[in-house]
Amino acid sequence: MSIDWNAIVKTYDVRGLVGETLTSKVVSALAAGFVDELQAAGKDVIVGHDMRDSSPEFADAFATGARARGANVVSIGLCSTDESYYASGSMDAPAAMFTASHNPATYNGIKFSRAGARGVSLDTGLAAIRDRAKVYVANGIDEVETPGNFREVHILADYASYLRKLVDLSGIRRLKVVVDAGNGMGGMTVPAVLGNACDLGDLPLEIIPMYFELDGTFPNHEANPLDPKNLVDLQKAVVEHGADIGLAFDGDADRCFVIDENGDPVNPSAVAAIVARREIARQRALNPAADITVLHNLLTSRVVAEVIAADGATPSRTKVGHSLIKDQMAATNAIFGGEHSAHYYFRDFWGADNGMLAAMHVLAEFGAQSAALSEFARQYNPYFMSGEINSTVSDVAIAKGRVVEAFAERATLEEFDGVTLSSPESPESWWWFNVRASNTEPLLRLNVEASDAETMAQIRDEVLTLIRQG
Numbered sequence: 001m002s003i004d005w006n007a008i009v010k011t012y013d014v015r016g017l018v019g020e021t022l023t024s025k026v027v028s029a030l031a032a033g034f035v036d037e038l039q040a041a042g043k044d045v046i047v048g049h050d051m052r053d054s055s056p057e058f059a060d061a062f063a064t065g066a067r068a069r070g071a072n073v074v075s076i077g078l079c080s081t082d083e084s085y086y087a088s089g090s091m092d093a094p095a096a097m098f099t100a101s102h103n104p105a106t107y108n109g110i111k112f113s114r115a116g117a118r119g120v121s122l123d124t125g126l127a128a129i130r131d132r133a134k135v136y137v138a139n140g141i142d143e144v145e146t147p148g149n150f151r152e153v154h155i156l157a158d159y160a161s162y163l164r165k166l167v168d169l170s171g172i173r174r175l176k177v178v179v180d181a182g183n184g185m186g187g188m189t190v191p192a193v194l195g196n197a198c199d200l201g202d203l204p205l206e207i208i209p210m211y212f213e214l215d216g217t218f219p220n221h222e223a224n225p226l227d228p229k230n231l232v233d234l235q236k237a238v239v240e241h242g243a244d245i246g247l248a249f250d251g252d253a254d255r256c257f258v259i260d261e262n263g264d265p266v267n268p269s270a271v272a273a274i275v276a277r278r279e280i281a282r283q284r285a286l287n288p289a290a291d292i293t294v295l296h297n298l299l300t301s302r303v304v305a306e307v308i309a310a311d312g313a314t315p316s317r318t319k320v321g322h323s324l325i326k327d328q329m330a331a332t333n334a335i336f337g338g339e340h341s342a343h344y345y346f347r348d349f350w351g352a353d354n355g356m357l358a359a360m361h362v363l364a365e366f367g368a369q370s371a372a373l374s375e376f377a378r379q380y381n382p383y384f385m386s387g388e389i390n391s392t393v394s395d396v397a398i399a400k401g402r403v404v405e406a407f408a409e410r411a412t413l414e415e416f417d418g419v420t421l422s423s424p425e426s427p428e429s430w431w432w433f434n435v436r437a438s439n440t441e442p443l444l445r446l447n448v449e450a451s452d453a454e455t456m457a458q459i460r461d462e463v464l465t466l467i468r469q470g
Contacts, residue, residue: 003137008109009130012121012322015100015109018054022108024061025137031065031096032141033132034112037125038094041070041144046087048079049098050185050252052216054108058098062110066096067148068141075152078214080185080253081111082354086159089117089350099185099252102224105217111252117350118330119323156188157198164193166348167360169203172367176243178259180210180234182223186249186356187212193356205363208241210234223251226341228265235263245366245373247359255342256355258362260373266362269301270380272338275361276304279336279346280311295328295337295345297321298417299434299447301383304338319417320436326351340388340447384456386433386448391467393444396437400444402466403435418445431459435467 003026008016014030016022035041045066049055063073076087084097092115100107112120112129120126177194181187190212191197194205210233211220221230225248238246238259246259258266276294283292292313296304297320305315318328318337325337329351337345344358345351366376393399404419411421418436423429431450438445444467450456 003134005130005134009122009126012119012126013109013111015103015107017106018108022058024057026133027058027061027110028065028068028141029133029136030110030129031062032069032136033129034094034096035066035069035071036132037129038114040066040094041148043071044074044091044093045071045148046074046076046084046091046093046095047098048076048084048087048095050080050216051078051183051214052098052100052105052108055098055216058108058110062096062098063150065136065141067150068143070144070146070148072148073150075150076155077152078185078188079155080189080356082254082352082356083155083159083189084111085113085117085350085352085354086162087153087155088113088115089352090155090158090162092116097252101252101254102222102226102250104222113352117352119326121321121323124323124327156192157200160189160192160198160200163354163357163360164200166346166357167364169194169205169360169364169367170201172204172364173370174204174206175245175363175367176206176208176241177363178208178210178234178237178241178243178246179212180225180231180237180246180248181212181253182225182230182249182251183211183213183215183218183220184223184249184251184253185214186253187214189253189356190249193360204367208237208243210237218251223249225250225255225257231257231259231265234259239263245363249355254353254355256359257342258359258373260377262374264374266373266377267301267381267385268340268342269304269338269385270377271342271358271362272296272300272344273304273307273380274365274377275344275358276308276313276336276338277311278361278365280308280313283335284312293332293334295325295332295334297325297339298420299340299388300338301340301381301385301449302432303380303382307380317416322353326353384450384453386446386456386460389446389460389464390438390443391446391464392442393467394442396442396444399467399469400435400437402469403463406462406466429455431455433459433463435463
């Protein structure tokens with residue numbers, strides 16, 4: 001059996017084509033390697049899965065491999081990735097979540113957590129799990145003398161209750177909310193958290209559901225709200241229903257995108273700034289003298305750091321990356337972290353990311369005032385961003401070198417997660433851009449922000465020409 005392990009074991013998770021690069025045999029071997037690497041024999045290991053057709057089979061294969069190496073498997077069944085983190089945090093046990101997030105139906109994968117929902121990346125154990133799995137695929141899994149047991153636990157109601165305690169929505173004005181679950185796990189979690197599916201009481205929300213039926217074939221559109229074409233249905237529905245706000249979740253429901261009453265997207269950086277403001281205020285109320293740190297990755301808008309600083313907290317910039325930010329959350333004791341890709345991390349959620357929790361903060365802040373969302377969000381979106389633009393290049397280093405050389409005389413260079421070049425500081429007119437190489441493909445990723453739309457477009461077009469030259 002020839003397996004390209006480097007192709008399926010990514011920087012932060014496992015991802016592969018079902019039945020080709022990712023099979024039940026590979027999954028069982030990864031489970032055995034996971035238990036060994038985390039020394040989890042005799043301890044609980046949580047296993048959950050999304051609605052993809054292959055997910056239950058893979059979850060069973062994982063349970064088989066984990067139990068063979070002595071772990072006691074706690075199956076939480078169908079769940080969002082957020083729920084997997086909740087289980088790992090509240091039970092203080094390692095977890096494996098079967099999902100390929102926003103990828104098409106032909107893919108599946110595994111997101112691993114250490115106990116307490118701590119991340120697992122190539123640098124913090126995933127490479128070792130991969131190497132152990134290689135041996136188990138080649139030689140078979142050695143069953144320990146006392147294999148682990150298996151039990152099922154239902155956590156949805158506890159998860160929903162926990163989130164409602166973190167964000168109280170009971171006192172906001174009544175909002176009409178269109179939610180596009182994309183046939184993903186939001187179709188199960190939204191009725192539980194924002195509705196009354198778990199008998200937690202009604203909230204002042206009128207939820208208009210779109211594509212809530214769990215269907216891993218994604219019959220309506222890909223569950224990837226980062227791609228604008230997948231927001232079109234939601235944008236139309238918000239306008240047609242005269243809704244106050246629209247929410248779009250990805251396949252495993254750990255990311256949430258926001259649409260205003262006009263059908264226009266609210267920048268994820270604006271969402272990060274809104275949530276940061278609320279979390280800072282909440283921490284200040286609990287401990288007025290506290291030193292408060294809030295993380296943001298280097299690709300978020302300048303406004304995020306400005307809001308954090310204006311509210312008396314310390315903004316701390318990080319590189320891009322799921323497990324990396326989780327590690328930084330723990331190292332800095334940050335109360336919140338926001339990424340440009342709509343991942344939002346919370347100290348009160350074990351430092352893990354939670355799209356539902358971010359959505360609840362936006363509903364709470366927006367619903368506490370009377371302005372329309374477009375007007376309310378404008379204060380958090382004063383600048384102009386290109387969004388991430390990917391370019392396939394024949395030689396990444398040469399293309400990046402062309403950009404650096406062209407801007408050497410008129411920009412400050414910083415090498416931090418790629419290269420960031422910034423204009424001389426001026427309150428009237430400024431710009432910055434970042435060029436990063438993909439970890440897995442011959443791609444350069446460009447992000448630009450400027451004080452005005454004309455400058456942003458000019459810099460964007462100039463840099464893209466340099467990147468794509470030749």
